[in-house]
Amino acid sequence: MYSRIAGTGGYLPQQVVSNSDLEKVMETSDAWIRERTGIVRRRRVGAEESTVDMAEHAARAAIAAAGLKPEDIDLIAFGTVTPDLIFPNSAVLLQARLGCKRGCPAFSMEAACSGFIYALSVADKFIRAGEAKHALVVGAETLSRITDPADRTTAILFGDGAGAVVLSASADPGILSTHVHADGAHADLLYCTGGLGRGKAPGTMPPGDFIRMAGSEVFKLAVTRLGQVVEEALAANGLEKNALDWLVPHQANMRIIQATARKLDLPMERVILTIEEHGNTSSASVPLALDAGVRDGRIKRGELLLLEAFGGGITWGAALVRY
Ligand code: COA
Numbered sequence: 001m002y003s004r005i006a007g008t009g010g011y012l013p014q015q016v017v018s019n020s021d022l023e024k025v026m027e028t029s030d031a032w033i034r035e036r037t038g039i040v041r042r043r044r045v046g047a048e049e050s051t052v053d054m055a056e057h058a059a060r061a062a063i064a065a066a067g068l069k070p071e072d073i074d075l076i077a078f079g080t081v082t083p084d085l086i087f088p089n090s091a092v093l094l095q096a097r098l099g100c101k102r103g104c105p106a107f108s109m110e111a112a113c114s115g116f117i118y119a120l121s122v123a124d125k126f127i128r129a130g131e132a133k134h135a136l137v138v139g140a141e142t143l144s145r146i147t148d149p150a151d152r153t154t155a156i157l158f159g160d161g162a163g164a165v166v167l168s169a170s171a172d173p174g175i176l177s178t179h180v181h182a183d184g185a186h187a188d189l190l191y192c193t194g195g196l197g198r199g200k201a202p203g204t205m206p207p208g209d210f211i212r213m214a215g216s217e218v219f220k221l222a223v224t225r226l227g228q229v230v231e232e233a234l235a236a237n238g239l240e241k242n243a244l245d246w247l248v249p250h251q252a253n254m255r256i257i258q259a260t261a262r263k264l265d266l267p268m269e270r271v272i273l274t275i276e277e278h279g280n281t282s283s284a285s286v287p288l289a290l291d292a293g294v295r296d297g298r299i300k301r302g303e304l305l306l307l308e309a310f311g312g313g314i315t316w317g318a319a320l321v322r323y
């Protein structure tokens with residue numbers, strides 16, 4: 001028994017924040033942001049929109065693309081670090097919104113930008129074990145709510161959005177393998193100060209907690225770890241680089257993506273890029289890019305895709321997929 005990607009969906013909030021908009025509120029320039037990151041625009045939620053709201057749009061699109069109905073879904077795995085509530089988890093909220101099977105397992109995974117790959121990996125294993133037939137896998141984030149608007153090293157990078165896939169049980173291999181990793185020794189390089197740890201007085205949840213990042217250290221680690229994990233995924237399947245049709249990377253920084261593509265000897269025409277328009281949407285970035293490539297007809301059934309992501313934790317991972 002295998003799982004295969006039966007349908008994809010994506011959603012972006014309406015508000016567009018361009019580099020020129022950011023130039024007006026902080027010491028930066030469109031040229032600097034483009035050159036150092038490849039980002040031109042990113043989206044931002046309005047005050048009345050949340051992670052689960054966006055996830056619902058993406059999930060409905062993925063379920064429809066799979067030719068299914070919400071009641072067919074029997075597992076929800078949701079990657080996010082910007083949940084609507086501390087609990088119930090975002091997958092549970094989504095289950096009720098969509099009207100999926102009552103009683104089906106629904107859980108979220110905090111693996112930062114690798115959240116979708118982690119969720120995909122777990123959902124795939126449920127299906128392979130025969131414990132689920134149609135799993136909804138979501139990555140959705142409202143990073144704008146945990147980004148310091150005055151911090152030019154992070155505010156230029158992050159955006160909001162949601163992506164989803166439906167994995168269905170299949171006799172033929174779809175997800176060939178997944179590879180997920182973490183190294184908590186680097187937790188201090190990219191983190192959000194929010195949470196309920198030391199220094200928080202009982203009964204308080206202070207606002208103003210933001211992402212903190214050591215950009216160039218994160219950059220170097222991302223290049224190294226992503227280079228390793230894409231080779232690991234190919235080797236695990238006895239495949240050569242030239243077997244790949246598409247790289248569907250986490251959209252953190254164009255230079256990181258280019259480094260991974262070089263490692264794979266893949267021309268940039270074979271890389272699905274959304275970074276220019278979306279910025280870094282954390283766990284939403286890979287499913288949004290996948291959905292973009294599927295919907296515009298570039299990614300075709302039967303093609304071999306390599307999905308990868310890297311994020312705070314640090315966490316990283318990859319999935320080799322016969323689409
Ligand atoms: N606009 C203009 N200048 C900026 C700037 C901005 N938005 N942000 C930083 N700078 C300045 C710095 O202050 C520094 O100035 P200095 O040389 O006078 O000290 C200079 O640009 C270079 O900074 P540095 O941090 O070395 O730049 P960089 O080439 O590493 O690029 C990032 C910065 C953040 C774009 C890059 O490190 C990066 O993308 N890292 C990975 C981040 C990431 O992907 N995080 C998410 C992982 S999931």
